[in-house]
Amino acid sequence: MTDRSDDADRPDDDHPSIAPDAMADRLQSGDPLTVLDVRNRDEFERWHLEGDAVEAAQIPHVRFIQAEATGRVDDLVDDLSEPIVAVCGHGDASAHAVGLLREAGIEARNLAGGMDAWADLYELRELEVETDVRIFQYDRPSSGCLAYSIISGSEAAVIDPLLSFADRYVADAVDLGAELAYAVDTHVHADHVSGVRALASEADAEAMVPSAARARGLDFDATTLEDGDEFEVGEATLSTVATPGHTTESIALSLYTALFTGDTLFLEGVGRPDLEGDSEGAAVAARRLYESLQERVLELPSETVIAPGHYSDAADPHEDGTRTYTARLETLRDQLPALSMAEDEFVSHATNDLPPRPSNHERIVAINLGLEDVDPETAFELELGPNNCAVADYSSR
Incomplete structure (x- = not known):
């Protein structure tokens, strides 16, 4: 669905740039x-580009303005390795810095559109899953958020949609010959701010949420899902699997050989259990999570494809060119020590x-419970930055 091309690089420009989608490929x-961030320090510390092979550096744009006057631009970056990609909020200040760096003979490019464009990148790729329906994964590289669209016949369902991209789900379903039903x-x-309410009111999709969300104060009309509940999307049947632990109401959704795990199980770890209360409550939640994993997830067939709700820099995508983030359950059993820990060890780890x-x-959380309304622009600003919803199991890498 995306045009991933090196044409985004313009070597003949005074300010050569790299488009956000090409940047995602470059990071992967x-x-x-070297990613040179010319925003202020507080903006950089709140959120910046990272990656396994990335050296992140912060030099505010005002220092480039000063260095331009003295002719000593190269001194600013003499300890940075090339190539350099410069970034700022919107792409203008970093473009100026790139122009100065290139005049000094330094290999540098600008992230087109800056961090705003990076946060706005949302890519759709089809999963290679053995089913008679089509399953697509939405990937937001800036935060590692994943959502899914299931297409069967003339109907579509979207799992874990974002408000900021609500229009995309509807348009993409139409492009694929379907109408968004759920x-x-x-x-x-x-x-992130959920798009479920927006899709229910604007696209007439049926909003569906875990039933236990009512106990947390859910305050909008929605169909609630209990453990074992099923619903039909075209010819496909999705089944609800209760997986409390990350949150009290967490569920997974099963479709043939695929399991959409939300924030219960990731490719590089498990969901954090501390987002509803204090440390004592987190220990109780971690025991629930352990039980959910051992009794509800790990008992599934080894060939089950785990489709998580997030990924981090520690996660490896498939090497088949699709760059999708899924893994077979048997692979995760081997790679993640947390899945073979005894209960007390797991609780400590989590x-x-x-x-x-x-x-x-x-x-x-208040917005997603329906206690507050926000527009997509406000949602976009609120969710900028890393998602931090996982307990990473880096020892497996």
Whole structure:
């Protein structure tokens, strides 16, 4: 669905640039790269481009203006490795910096559109799953958020949609010859604003949420899903699997050999259990998560394809050119030590050394419960930054 091309690079321009989709490929390639952020320090620390082979550096744009006057631009970056991609909020200040760097003989390009364009990148790829329906994965590289569209006959369902991209799901379904019938959340998200309510009101899709979300204060009309509930999308049947732990209401959705796990199980770890309360509550939630994984997920056939709700820099996409983020359950059993831990060890692993909670998580949860309304632009701003919803299992890598 996307045109991934090196044509985004314009070597004859005074300010050569790289488009966001080409940047995503570049980061995934693993080739060394310096990302030079010319925003202010607080903006950089809140959120910046990262990657396994990325050296992230921050030099505010005002220093380039000063260096232009003195003719000492190269001194600013003499300890940085080339090639360099410069970034800023909208792409203008970083374009100016790139022009100065290239005049100094330094290999540099600008991220076209800046961090705003990076956050707006949303890619759609079809999964290679052995079913008689079509399954597509939405990928937001800026945050690692994943959503899914299931197409069967003339109907479509979207799992874990984002409000900021609500129009995309409807348009893409039409392009694929279907009408959006269902919008489903696997849990009350804390890292992004859900598009379920918007799709219900604007596209006449049926909103579906886990039934236990009512106990958390859910305050909008929606069909609630209990463990074992099923619903039809065209010729396909999706089944609900209760997987409490990351949150009390978390569910997974099963479709043939695929399991959409939300934030319960990722390719590089498990869901964090501390987003609903204090550390004592997190330990209780971690035990629920352990039980969900051991009794509801790991008991599934080894060939089950795990389709998670997020990925991080530690996750490897398929090497078949699709760059989709899924893995067979047998692969994750082998790769993730957390899945073979005893219960007490797992609880300790899942509750110690957690990263900061997602930005604005309390307000985002309130919005997703229907306690507050926001427009897509506000949602876009609230969810900028890393999602931080996982307990990473880096020892497996």
